[in-house]
Amino acid sequence: MQLPNWPVYGDRELALLREVLESGQWGGYHPIVKRFESDFAAFQHCAHGVSLANGTVALEVALEAVGVGPGDEVIVPAISFVSTATAVSRAGATPVFVDIEPYSFNMNPERAAAAVSPKSRALIVVHFGGQMADMDRLMALAAERGLILIEDAAHAHGSEWKGRRAGSLGRMGTFSFQNSKVITAGEGGMMTTNDAELAARVRSLADQGRRPGEGWFFHFELGTNYRMTAWQAAVLVAQLERLPEQIGLRRRNAAWLRAELVDVEGLRFQEAPPQANAHSYYLLLGRIDAARCGATRDEFHRALTAQGVPCTPFYPHTLYANPLYRQGGCRVEPCPVSEACITDAFWLPQRVLMGDEETAREIVAAIRAALRPGVR
Numbered sequence: 001m002q003l004p005n006w007p008v009y010g011d012r013e014l015a016l017l018r019e020v021l022e023s024g025q026w027g028g029y030h031p032i033v034k035r036f037e038s039d040f041a042a043f044q045h046c047a048h049g050v051s052l053a054n055g056t057v058a059l060e061v062a063l064e065a066v067g068v069g070p071g072d073e074v075i076v077p078a079i080s081f082v083s084t085a086t087a088v089s090r091a092g093a094t095p096v097f098v099d100i101e102p103y104s105f106n107m108n109p110e111r112a113a114a115a116v117s118p119k120s121r122a123l124i125v126v127h128f129g130g131q132m133a134d135m136d137r138l139m140a141l142a143a144e145r146g147l148i149l150i151e152d153a154a155h156a157h158g159s160e161w162k163g164r165r166a167g168s169l170g171r172m173g174t175f176s177f178q179n180s181k182v183i184t185a186g187e188g189g190m191m192t193t194n195d196a197e198l199a200a201r202v203r204s205l206a207d208q209g210r211r212p213g214e215g216w217f218f219h220f221e222l223g224t225n226y227r228m229t230a231w232q233a234a235v236l237v238a239q240l241e242r243l244p245e246q247i248g249l250r251r252r253n254a255a256w257l258r259a260e261l262v263d264v265e266g267l268r269f270q271e272a273p274p275q276a277n278a279h280s281y282y283l284l285l286g287r288i289d290a291a292r293c294g295a296t297r298d299e300f301h302r303a304l305t306a307q308g309v310p311c312t313p314f315y316p317h318t319l320y321a322n323p324l325y326r327q328g329g330c331r332v333e334p335c336p337v338s339e340a341c342i343t344d345a346f347w348l349p350q351r352v353l354m355g356d357e358e359t360a361r362e363i364v365a366a367i368r369a370a371l372r373p374g375v376r
């Protein structure tokens with residue numbers, strides 16, 4: 001099976017990297033960093049973007065900028081990459097894990113509402129796999145209960161809720177440009193917001209407490225160095241230029257593949273409410289009902305990968321079942337859906353959706369075969 005390699009790159013990345021090389025200004029102050037910030041923020045429908053070293057520190061500095069700290073609780077989904085929770089813990093606050101919805105894989109707004117306590121300060125929603133969480137209900141919850149809403153949009157470059165892009169709906173959004181992500185420079189991150197003051201605060205915290213127009217050796221608050229390098233920005237400017245076409249290809253392939261497999265009993269892909277009108281398709285997520293399709297998730301995963309289709313059998317545990325959080329330092333709400341997904345969900349990475357028509361047909365055949373008894 002001829003799946004495209006990931007990451008995708010070409011002459012444009014090389015030309016921009018060369019520009020940086022020859023400029024002699026390789027750090028975060030090369031103008032290409034500002035250019036990427038404004039290009040990316042505009043792409044996400046945000047007024048401001050602050051580039052950062054990676055998506056993890058983007059979450060950390062976002063929480064710091066809004067003053068989340070000891071004594072505060074932050075509601076997070078039980079299913080995400082660990083940074084969504086560790087950013088809260090590293091701020092000295094307590095992550096409160098709540099359940100996801102069965103087929104959107106995103107935070108369940110009712111479960112989030114039930115988890116609010118007098119200590120609740122913020123809500124971090126993840127647009128899992130690139131599908132927007134239910135922002136109408138989560139934004140209403142945040143407004144009603146006075147919570148700061150942060151979008152962890154590490155998977156959601158280009159994703160939309162009612163035409164508004166990820167990172168532009170909450171108080172702030174955070175993105176990752178790590179190697180597997182929707183666009184990548186190997187590592188990288190961004191904080192987006194429509195609040196100029198917050199953007200300036202994040203920029204200062206991430207740049208040693210400096211202020212624009214003041215000297216290099218003048219530091220006004222306790223900052224650190226989370227700056228993105230010019231190398232990262234050069235690659236990301238080129239990657240962003242490729243993104244609309246790549247997303248279009250993935251959406252077409254995903255729609256075709258889902259339609260082809262609609263008759264398969266017991267295989268159910270991620271489901272979006274109509275308001276989630278655009279999906280980045282960073283991941284194609286699904287769940288396997290073993291009783292109905294004759295294969296367990298693990299059998300399906302083994303059979304599919306044996307046929308050359310990359311597939312991940314979901315996370316090995318909910319965030320609270322990680323060794324770190326088994327020691328405590330968190331609050332855990334009942335999460336039966338998250339726990340079920342650990343045993344029956346899977347995802348296919350974005351490059352599975354980036355091949356030609358023949359490859360798409362081969363993938364459909366491989367998925368069907370992986371669900372047939374006897375193939376495993």
Ligand SMILES: Cc1ncc(COP(=O)(O)O)c(C=O)c1O
Nearest residue numbers: 054055056081083154176177178
């Ligand atoms: C949902 C989510 N949040 C945050 C991150 C952290 O991003 P990074 O790897 O750039 O630190 C990731 C990355 O894997 C992620 O998947």
